[in-house]
Amino acid sequence: MREKGQKVLGVMGGMGPLATQHFYKKIIEKTAASQDQDHLNMIVLNHVSMPDRTAAIKSGDLEDLYHKLLHDAKFLEVGGADYIAIPSNSCHLLVDRLQKHLKIPIIHMIKEAALSVYCRHGSNFKMGILAADGTLATKLYQEECKALDIKVLEPSAENQERIMNIIYKGIKGGAPINKKEFEKVEREMKEEGCKCVLLASAELSCFKEMYGLSDFYIDAMDVLADRAIVLCEKTLKE
Incomplete structure (x- = not known):
């Protein structure tokens, strides 16, 4: 797929499939393009049989997950x-280990997202984080x-259960989502004095688009898409 003057982005997807589709859509929508050829060349793997990341992290057995990620x-x-x-x-727990065996760089979403928050809001403030149990545990x-x-600031145990239900039952499982449940989480974040909230889950990125969440929420997947476009020498839409 290599062509002179054209960078190629590889996407390790399928975790989950809707989130992968959402990321691909973001890359397309965020790229300044007037024709097909202005877009980014991509190889997208939709490896849906990848072991569940939260389950692997909670069990402490990451080897099967690691070897499948390395293969991809x-x-x-x-x-x-x-x-x-x-x-x-959650997969970023293994990124440093994976990187040692690769000749091409993995764009580190965690570091990029944290830096993006810092560039927007500076330091010495409180930020909420919404993510799956596995990501929080890392x-x-x-x-x-x-x-x-x-x-x-992490959510209370009660509100973390609400977030897990949205991620696993709502987005991954396709069950109806009661937005009032999310509003209870938002209320806690605001009452605790958070200046912003980072969405550190691909499924919550989907949720943000579905329900039109405000700029109070910073989406880690948005940051990853922006960085990928720039690194691959394409132009971001203004």
Whole structure:
């Protein structure tokens, strides 16, 4: 797929499939293009049989997940990708380990999202984070934000259960979503003094678009899409 003067983005997708479709759509919509040829060349893997990330993290057994991710990353590398994007937050627990075995860079969504928050709001403030249990358990976002002097607030146990229901039953499972349940989470974040909330779940990125959430929410997948477009030498829409 390599062509002179054209970068190729490899996407490790399927985690979940709707989130992968959503990321691909973001890349298209965010690229300044007047014809097909202005868009970004991509190789998109929709590996839906990948082990559940939250379950793997909670069990402490990451080896099967790691080896499948490495296989996919190598596939994209051999296929001609110049960069790899993984629109799955929890998988980034293994990115540093994966990177050691690759010749092409993985765009680190966690670091890029934390830096984006810092560029928008500076430091010394409180930010809420909404994510799956597995992502919260990795502490990746918490550590990146701490280094930038940003305090991270996680939801209460009751509200975290609401978020997990939205992610797993609502977006992944296709069950009806009661937006009032999300509003209870939002109320907690605002009452606790959060200046903004980071959506650190691909499914919550889908939710943001479905329900038109405000700029109070910063979407990690948005940040990943922007960075991928720039690195692959295409132009972002203004």
